[in-house]
Amino acid sequence: KTTAYGTWYGLGGSEMCIRASLRSTGDPAGVATADEVIGQAASRLRQVLAPDQQASRFSDAIFTIMIPDVAGEALIKLTRRIRDVMETGFYKVGEQALLLRVNVGIAVAIDRSQDHLMLIQRADSACGMAREGKSDRIFVHENMLAVKRDQEASLRTRMLEQVQDIYDHERLWLVFQPIASMRGAAVERYEVLLRLRDNQGQEIVPGSVFGVVHNHQLGLKLDRWVIEHAIAMLRQRKAPITLFIKVLPVTLQDRTLSGWLRERLEQADVEAERIVFEVAEATAERSLRDMFGFLGGIKLLGCGFCLDRFGRGSDSVGLLKNLGADYVKLDMYFVNGLTKDASKQEALKELVENLEALGAATILGGVEDVKTLPILWSLGVDLIQGFFLQHPYREMSYDFSSAAF
Structure with missing residues (x-):
């Protein structure tokens, strides 16, 4: 049949x-x-x-x-x-x-x-x-x-439940990626990155998580977990290290953050200047009112501020003038194909000069090969990050003293 x-x-x-x-x-x-x-x-x-x-x-x-x-x-x-x-x-x-x-x-x-x-x-x-x-x-x-829409809502609910379970059972950890100076300074800087594992032991793509929790209270819990554990790492290290920590939009709305952060820093006896908070340019543009409140709190404590994924907005330099930043991490667009694109090199040079005039140090991430380094050095880029230096590791083990570019 x-x-x-x-x-x-x-x-x-x-x-x-x-x-x-x-x-x-x-x-x-x-x-x-x-x-x-x-x-x-x-x-x-x-x-x-x-x-x-x-x-x-x-x-x-x-x-x-x-x-x-x-x-x-x-x-x-x-x-x-x-x-x-x-x-x-x-x-x-x-x-x-x-x-x-x-x-x-x-x-x-x-x-x-x-x-x-x-x-x-x-x-x-x-x-x-x-x-x-x-x-x-x-x-x-x-x-x-x-x-x-129903499927997306159901998927979001399942993801939130999964992340809550991960948080409750502490199946999360930090990894660190070095940010090195192009000018020979041996200052140790790392970006702090969160990693999560499901109940089967499989690592979850961070972007899929942050896209769901960015405006949810669970996102605030994750940000505080990262900050608290980063402070604990700084307390353990005798050498002066600066840690860059990304925060989600929901954290920008938290009016209790600065008080909570002050207590944690004082308890750990860690200087606030050793922490630099990162906020994406697009997030800052959409949340200007929250940004001013957030920046007022962290700058009063002495923490640094980095404007992330910078340079592709409608008025990036104007936004920087309004907010002020110690560091600007440029969008990955600027490093992709840079060695073969003279017009992009010229645009990057002009942007770096503008940032220098505004007192912001420039960071360019996504650097994966040595060919890019002479160009970045000649264009005036201050700091670099990427797989060329080191993949993210659980230990802060990069030898900054040997990174003489």
Whole structure:
């Protein structure tokens, strides 16, 4: 016994297409058997369609049907009728008796000017949803946006639950990546990076976590965990080290941060100037009111400030003038392809000169090879970071005394 599975795609008001595939539950069905079933399916299809609803075989196992002026409930009724006719009774090929199972996806055309190939792609997506539904096996594409929103909300909820579990069971740790001077200074600077592991022991991509918790109270908990453990690391180190710590937008809104931070620094006997907080330029632009409150608190304590991913905003230099920063970490755009792009080198040189005039030291991350170093040195970049120096490690082990560029 062999069962044939068919897949329907509907383009409401303009076009439909049907895709059929065979799957054997006994002896495999060959190409000849598949062609015979498709031929019989086409005959059944012609019996259902009106004279102005033209059908054609689009490819090996796909039919397209032009259906003008049919939408809404009328389209659903037609789809159900086609589905029932296609599924009722056996398809006989020789001694084999075949059954056809149909899943229906409908993409509604707003007007006749819409791209038919795009509509087919939408119907294809809808058919996948119909296949997963397993009840009526009909899905209308106009609901896809709502379904996508529901799926994203569900994914966000699951991620928050997972991160909360990680936080509760402390399956998180810090790694450090050096930031070295291009001018020969042996000052030790590291960026602090958070890493997380799920209950199966697998490391989670940090970006996927921060994208979910950036405005959630759980994000505030993670930021405070990082700050507290970074302070503990500074307390253990006798040599003067400066740590750069990224903070999420939710932390910028926290009016209790400066008081909490003061207590932690005093308890650990760590100087505030050994911590530099990093905020992305795009975040600062969107949260100016929060930024002024945040900066007022950390600067009063003596902490440093770094404007991260800088140089690609609508008015980057103007933002820097308003906020003030001890450091500016340039966007990765500036290092990508820099050695072969003279215009980018010129733009970077001008930007570095402007930053120097404003009293901000420049950091360029993403440095991965030695070829970039002479260019960065000649353009006046102060500090570099990247795999060329060292990958992020759990230990602060980089030898700054040997980093003479």
